[in-house]
Amino acid sequence: MPMNPASPPLIHARGLTKRFGAFTAVDAVDFDVAPGEAFGFLGPNGAGKTSTMKMIGCTSPASGGTLTVLGMDPETQGPEIRGRLGVVPQQDTLDEELTVRENLLIYGRYFGLSRAECGRRADELLEFAQLSERGSSRVEPLSGGMKRRLTIARSLINEPDVMLLDEPTTGLDPQARHLLWDRLYRLKQRGVTLVLTTHYMDEAEQLCDRLVVMDKAKIVAEGSPRSLIEQYSTREVAEMRFAPGVQDTLDGQFNGLADRVEHLPDRVLLYAEDGEAVAVAAHDRGLRPETVLVRRSTLEDVFLRLTGRSLVD
Amino acid sequence: MTAPDAAGTPGLGQTPGVGQTRGAAVRAGAPSGLPRPGTPSGIAAAARVFEHRAWQYRRAFRGSLFGSFVNPALFLMAMGLGLGGYVNAQSPAAFGGVTYLHFLAPGLLAGSVMQQAIFEATFPVMEGLLWRRTFHAMYATPLGPQAIAMGTLAWITFRLALVASAFTLVSALFGATESPLAILGIPAAVLTGLAFAAWMGAYMATQRTPDKFAAIFRWAIMPLFLFSGTFFPVASLPASIQPIIWLSPLWHGVELTRGAALGTLLDDPFRALIHVAVLVILTVAGAILFVRNIRRKLAP
Structure with missing residues (x-):
């Protein structure tokens, strides 16, 4: 594959397709995500954003087309790729039986980190997520915004090359959303590659350097928020x-x-x-x-x- | 930052700049096909799933362990000694020359480990796939469906071993064991439980609710529990029914645990081997299905 050595795409998709039986959830989409970029999929519910994210996240096999993530093939190197991604799923997958800090510790263990390393990173991440005081509290009573911040902290425990955020602020109140955006903005400032889906245009405008608009399983436009507005409005x-x-x-x-x-x-x-x-x-x-x-x-x-x-x- | 050589979790730390540049941004520029050192696979990956359950169990540990001792004690007292007193007085030879307590204890061991296995393979699987979605969380990391299924079965093995050991200890305290071979009743009971757990887990992984659990328990598990030679010898059933009982995995398990408790297990090693083989084959087949069904659910 000819790639520009200066900045090869972290994610490269051509004709990427996902079918469930007769239903086509993602219909031959093309996109590239460059290192350090904040890249968004904007579209209404059911547009195929989550299915695309799951293929990138190597948790759902593509039905057609080509996809490489971090230069690897999701079909054969899923575990290696997942080891370098930080995933914030649409639906929380926190273990509510464990404490806030334990959620981070065990998650680090899934990546093969030593217990000492997990502890060190967990403390830093609690700080970053503004949850240090809640470290020993159970997850269950936390507010929706706190759980989201914990999920983001958790996704950073393996120092990921790319973060995949699926509808990161859906269901949160405005204040919690702004707090979350602030955290994501900081990550972006530090050069972390963000890939996110959203159906909130303000979220896309705030966070994305570049985005694709998805509708009915297809990409209908691509560009920076500003260029899209200039071109289409x-x-x-x-x-x-x-x-x-x-x-x-x-x-x-x-x-x-x-x-x-x-x-x-x-x-x-x-x-x-x-x-x-x-x-x-x-x-x-x-x-x-x-x-x-x-x-x-x-x-x-x-x-x-x-x-x-x-x-x- | 606590350590001077800290790699810098992206976005972390209060001092921007120094020590923060390694991490995502830099690595991001050089995608490589090499797995990261430490990415767990195979047994190491399943061990992480086991570890997760151990973290969860730490809080429930005391109560659960206490129950593991109290339940067999109550059953052996009420049925083995209480009911057994009447049974022994009525027909002293009915149980091949041993007391009812001696007959019952190994049957109850296999039967209660089976029941425990059914529970352990139902709710944690629903929780992992649907309720708390902890399996989905694992699948966003290097852990895959195989590690998740095998780690779950490994944890069930551990739990069943605890239950079987506690039961065997209580049996011994009641004087219901005749031979040091009784210790082999523990792996025999665990294997029996696994044969059920693997299939139950595989089935529950296909379900959207635990609704079927009650029906399975009532129509499959309870009849097996009652009629697999647990409480009375299979020989006392009509001859036409007896071959059906041989299909019961629990019956194979009870034959093993009873042989162990009474010290007769190795009198006919070939027979014992067949019982073990039946249970091993069931367990392996169930485990393969379990992995497959978890994969179908996690990676549609």
């Missing part, structure tokens, strides 16, 4: 909400106001370079929305443009 959006029932009567009234108009069930989105100007023009036309919000375009808008649907239903 306008600079600004004017969101207008109308009184119930009114929106359905407004067909055609938005023509020519903006570069593009999206009609969502509860609001109308008008895409333009200058959202404020659009709002004024709409007012001049006699449109009277109950609320108008002018904002920057986000990845949510990119997704809407690409698929005609919202990310979070």
Whole structure:
């Protein structure tokens, strides 16, 4: 395989496919992840993100295509690859019977680390996850955010080359999410390669250097958050909400106001370079929305443009 | 950082920069096909799974061990001595010249180890695959389905050995053992239990709920427990039924434990060997299925 020795991809996929019987969960996707990159899979539930992650994590065999992880073949070198990954699964897999610290210790043992080394790393990781005071407490009563932080700490015990994070903040309250993002951001700053899936566009924007948008088992776009927004959306959006029932009567009234108009069930989105100007023009036309919000375009808008649907239903 | 040569867990430590550069970022630049030193495989990998169970067991250890002694003591007292007193008085020769306590104790040994095995192969497997998903956590590391299944069976072996040893000790204290060969009843009972545990584990690994457990216990395990020569000789059953009993793995186990307790095990070594062979074959076949079913569940 010809690879650039300066920076060979850590993960390399071509035509990667996963089928379950007649159902195709991942349909011939291509992507590369470079060392030190924060790479995201953005898409709604059921887009094939988790299946892709499981193939990268060598816990689910590919049905077709090629995949190399850390230069190795998941089919034959799964244990060696897994030994160098740090996995944060979507669903917690902590042992609630053990204490916080014991969870880290035993996990280190799975990687073949000595007990002394496990202890040393566990203490550092508890510090990093801001769980030092909870080390001897059982896992069961911890909050969702604490459990997630413990799972992230656990995934670092083998000093992984790549971290795989599947929906790392799903189900957490905003404060816990921000705390978690802060920790992940620190890892990124230190050059740890992050691969994550999310259906939160703000998470993707905050953490990812580059991402692919997945929908219905396929990759529909790829780029940095900024380049995706530039390519698939306008600079600004004017969101207008109308009184119930009114929106359905407004067909055609938005023509020519903006570069593009999206009609969502509860609001109308008008895409333009200058959202404020659009709002004024709409007012001049006699449109009277109950609320108008002018904002920057986000990845949510990119997704809407690409698929005609919202990310979070 | 505690040690000057610390490799630096990525993202850790309070002082950025110094000592932090090895670790993920640097290694990341040089993917290599070489496994990392220390990546456990084979028996070492299964040993890690065993170790996990040992960590869990540390908290339950005292209560569980206490029960391992109390249960056989209660049973031998009530049935061996209490009920046995009447049985012995009615028909002194019914049990081949030994007291009912002597007859019952090895049967109960194999029977209760079987029951323990069924429990040990049900709930921890459900927990690992579905409830706490600890097997999934293991599978995100170098450990694979084989290590997980074999480590689980190794732990069950250990647990059954504890139960069988406690039982044998209590039997000896009750004067229910006739021979030093009784010590062989421990591996015989453990092997009996494993023959059940491997199949039960393999079956439960295919389940989404433990609902079938109650039915299996009621319709398979209890009848085997009652009719495998545990409480009364198989010879007292109708002749037409007796060959069916030979299909019971527990019967093979009881023949071994009873032979050990009464010191007659080696009188017919070929017969003993056949019992062992049946149980070994069952255990190996069940273990293969167990590994396969765990793999199917973990790596869809």
